[in-house]
Amino acid sequence: MKHPYYTMNQLMHEHYGKKIRKICIDGGFTCPNRDGTCGSGGCTFCGERGAGEQLDPAKTIREQAEAVLSKAPADSAWIAYFQNFTNTYAPVDVLKARYDAALIDDRIKVLDIGTRPDCITEEIAALLAEYAKNYEVWVELGLQTANNETADRINRGYHLPCFLNAVRILKQYGLPVIVHVILGLPHETLDDVMRTIRTVNAVGADGIKIHSLFIMKDTVLAEQYLAGDFTPISMQTYIDWAIEALTHLDPKIVVHRMTGNCLRDLLLAPDWIIQRDLILTTIDRRMTANGLSQGCRYQAEDCSM
Numbered sequence: 348m349k350h351p352y353y354t355m356n357q358l359m360h361e362h363y364g365k366k367i368r369k370i371c372i373d374g375g376f377t378c379p380n381r382d383g384t385c386g387s388g389g390c391t392f393c394g395e396r397g398a399g400e401q402l403d404p405a406k407t408i409r410e411q412a413e414a415v416l417s418k419a420p421a422d423s424a425w426i427a428y429f430q431n432f433t434n435t436y437a438p439v440d441v442l443k444a445r446y447d448a449a450l451i452d453d454r455i456k457v458l459d460i461g462t463r464p465d466c467i468t469e470e471i472a473a474l475l476a477e478y479a480k481n482y483e484v485w486v487e488l489g490l491q492t493a494n495n496e497t498a499d500r501i502n503r504g505y506h507l508p509c510f511l512n513a514v515r516i517l518k519q520y521g522l523p524v525i526v527h528v529i530l531g532l533p534h535e536t537l538d539d540v541m542r543t544i545r546t547v548n549a550v551g552a553d554g555i556k557i558h559s560l561f562i563m564k565d566t567v568l569a570e571q572y573l574a575g576d577f578t579p580i581s582m583q584t585y586i587d588w589a590i591e592a593l594t595h596l597d598p599k600i601v602v603h604r605m606t607g608n609c610l611r612d613l614l615l616a617p618d619w620i621i622q623r624d625l626i627l628t629t630i631d632r633r634m635t636a637n638g639l640s641q642g643c644r645y646q647a648e649d650c651s652m
């Protein structure tokens with residue numbers, strides 16, 4: 348089904364003429380917001396295993412890539428996605444060794460690095476720009492919100508200027524930036540969401556990943572939720588806000604994701620988060636029925652922070 352927004356699948360068909368899938372990799376990194384360097388405890392929503400509950404940290408990087416590629420068709424194409432924790436949080440020679448360990452096959456076309464803005468330096472951008480001579484390279488930054496008060500509330504460990512600086516460096520080296528955004532963070536309203544979308548537009552992001560806040564068991568967020576500090580938004584509100592965000596999003600920005608992904612056993616609330624197909628279909632149907640598409644309301648003020 349064709350979505351009323353510019354999807355990663357569409358981009359990959361434009362670049363490679365086919366669907367391209369991800370090898371999700373645990374690169375053996377930690378996070379400065381967990382180890383005490385910039386903070387401890389991590390972002391309130393982050394579980395013990397970061398974003399890698401389904402990954403196997405016992406395997407080497409090469410073994411993780413081989414496990415997927417050994418079963419993959421010869422004509423398939425892949426993204427090596429360093430997903431878990433902060434994948435630029437090490438000296439440059441260590442980063443190079445770990446990225447090289449994943450790039451073991453011609454079928455890998457994209458090197459995709461998930462990280463934090465406070466772990467982007469000129470030196471790291473220069474290293475990634477070297478890879479960009481042979482691969483498509485993406486850098487994913489976890490912004491979640493442009494609101495500094497919310498950032499403090501979720502213990503993100505950096506403020507907006509840090510994000511702006513990281514994007515500036517990455518853009519200077521010609522590296523595409525994908526921004527992670529969460530809708531429904533505690534005490535945020537649609538106004539906060541739209542300010543975040545304006546920020547994503549204003550910095551010239553190349554991609555965005557959007558999902559609704561979900562609460563994993565055994566996190567700080569879970570404690571706050573169980574103490575009644577906030578109420579998660581409903582599926583209906585998420586769909587309303589997501590559509591509002593998409594219609595004001597620069598139509599050039601690729602939408603890499605519109606739903607979250609949490610293992611059932613680890614999910615505390617809200618239950619509706621696992622109904623990913625229903626969420627995506629409802630967004631598509633509502634937008635199509637109302638003649639809406641990504642960026643249909645996008646105008647100059649949607650680029651003001």
Ligand code: SF4
Binds near residue numbers: 380381393
């Ligand atoms: S920056 Fe990422 S890995 Fe680090 S605590 Fe926050 S969500 Fe977890």
